[in-house]
Amino acid sequence: MTRHAPRILFRADASPSLGGGHVMRCLALARALCHPMSHEWGTNVAFACCEGTLDAAPALARSNLPVTTARSEADFDFPADWGGRADAIFVDLYTSTRADETRMRDRAGIIAVIEDLPERTHDCDLLVDPMPGGSPFDYAGRVPGDCNIMAGGAFALVRSEFAEQRQRALDRHFNPGPVKRILVSMGLTDLGGISEPVARLALDTLPEASVEVILGPRAPSRAALEALCRTEPRLTVHVDIDDMAQRMAKADLAIGAGGGTALERCVVGLPSIAVVLAGNQQEMTGLLDTDGALAAIASPEDVLAELPGLIRRLERPAARARMAERAAAVCDGRGAQRVARALVERIERQREAGHEPV
Known part of the structure; x- marks a missing residue:
């Protein structure tokens, strides 16, 4: 045969x-x-x-x-x-x-x-x-x-590109400087248009940092964020990209969804704040938070109250270095x-x- x-x-x-x-x-x-x-x-x-x-x-x-x-x-x-x-x-x-x-x-x-x-x-x-x-x-x-x-x-x-970027990213995230670049990626579908309030809070909390938002093509936040880009030079918006691993390697801090994308951030040791957007994300996000591999926000309703404080906490290089080490130990x-x-x-x-x- x-x-x-x-x-x-x-x-x-x-x-x-x-x-x-x-x-x-x-x-x-x-x-x-x-x-x-x-x-x-x-x-x-x-x-x-x-x-x-x-x-x-x-x-x-x-x-x-x-x-x-x-x-x-x-x-x-x-x-x-x-x-x-x-x-x-x-x-x-x-x-x-x-x-x-x-x-x-x-x-x-x-x-x-x-x-x-x-x-x-x-x-x-x-x-x-x-x-x-x-x-x-x-x-x-x-x-x-x-x-x-x-x-x-x-x-x-x-994806294999995260392993390919791992060592380069860890060299950077284990020895962090000030937060200059914040990466916002709340999932391909931007559930409930959450990317817009997250990006605005990040811009307001760290006035010296730039904010890069990654969206899917049908994201509810897309129109509002693209309009904001025209008046806010610290904000950039990218739609349907193929180079997420490289962008994570260059970022100083990420704000993202729980679930699988949280594991991508762990591979490259990127310090992050994860918002639980669905019930199936709760257990894993909670485990990673307990382990110090990320900082969790339990629901979108808690973002306004909790996100600025977590950003300020992770503004400290020592806090991000500890989180990077814990994140990198989760998966390779x-x-x-x-x-x-x-x-x-x-x-x-x-x-x-x-x-x-x-």
Whole structure:
């Protein structure tokens, strides 16, 4: 039998209410899978997403990876030339269930899951939980006995450019000077238009610092912030950028969302204030705050009262140096490569056992 390159489908969605984090961490893993690996066939990667995902996560549209239609959690299309089957399906959905994963087994040799809500149960062969401090013991009795569990910050799914910028950024953040550049990045969808009040508070709190805001193309704050740029020379606004790691390396302080982007800031040791914008961000943001890897604001409603004080606290170089050291210890930015290797090796073992998909 002629072997085809492993076919790996990601089932993930993005929307204004959900944000783009699920798709972005899957895209980080997809890129790692597309890099040369220790196998001879290469890797074919595609996404199956609900309507509106490409608008909420434009980086996926730019990736040139195939994107097919998903009508529900377990009802979706494969690329036309895959023959209706994949070697592996990687699921990153808070709305999917164990029953959905069982249904997918008819269409893939391996079911993999990205999870950070350990109270759920899964029918999967590989589970990735990037939560700092996560442990395989968190999933005892919640996954099949032979499931490969990759839990903890070592498996954080961030893009390779953050690892590439890590040493340069740490050299700077471990030895900080005054705060001259503040980076504001409240997520691709700018939930509730939060970027505008955050940027204004940062400008008012540190009158000598410049503020750089990163937005998605449909961000509610976009028009107001672009208008403010015309009268405030310390403010710049960038839409849908591809060089976030470099911008984090150059910033002195960040204000951002919780969730996956907080792990990106940890890789480069960027001192940051994280605002919890969704319930699923609470646990990880709280853990990082307790560990000193960031300073947390529990909800958008608390930003006005708490953000100026936290900015002034982190204006002190010694406070930022301590936070940078704690953040850098959370993850090194190579989690996607570790997970990609584990998945490809599992596919190879299955093929060696004679379970080659048709």
